[in-house]
Amino acid sequence: xxxxxxxxxxxxxxxxxxxxxxxxxxxxxxxxxxxxxxxxxxxxxxxxxxxxxxxxxxxxxxxxxxxxxxxxxxxxxxxxxxxxxxxxxxxxxxx
Numbered sequence: 001x002x003x004x005x006x007x008x009x010x011x012x013x014x015x016x017x018x019x020x021x022x023x024x025x026x027x028x029x030x031x032x033x034x035x036x037x038x039x040x041x042x043x044x045x046x047x048x049x050x051x052x053x054x055x056x057x058x059x060x061x062x063x064x065x066x067x068x069x070x071x072x073x074x075x076x077x078x079x080x081x082x083x084x085x086x087x088x089x090x091x092x093x094x095x
Contacts, residue, residue, distance in 0.1 A: 053081055053090035062090040 053062040061071035062081040073079045073092035081090045 051083060051088075053083075054088040057087065057089035059089075059091045061092040065090070 051067045053065055053067065055063045058081075059071075059073070061073055061079075062069070065071060065081050067081055067083045067090060069081050071079055071081050071092040073094065077094055079092045079094040082093045083090055
């Protein structure tokens with residue numbers, strides 16, 4: 001692999017002047033930087049805002065809260081709002 005890379009670099013150096021070679025190298029570096037910047041600018045899915053619990057179908061301890069927020073359940077126990085699978089409702093769970 002390293003030999004192939006050396007051969008390609010040698011061919012590029014012998015078939016072009018130093019100024020042309022450095023110009024193409026600069027263009028390739030700029031293209032690579034633009035691609036990396038574009039990937040970094042895209043929002044990651046893990047950074048999405050947490051889902052808000054539906055007040056009509058959720059337990060009262062999770063009204064006006066988001067999934068993962070603290071809530072009260074049972075007889076004053078503190079837990080976290082969890083999303084009910086397949087619905088927009090939330091329930092309060094100690095885990």
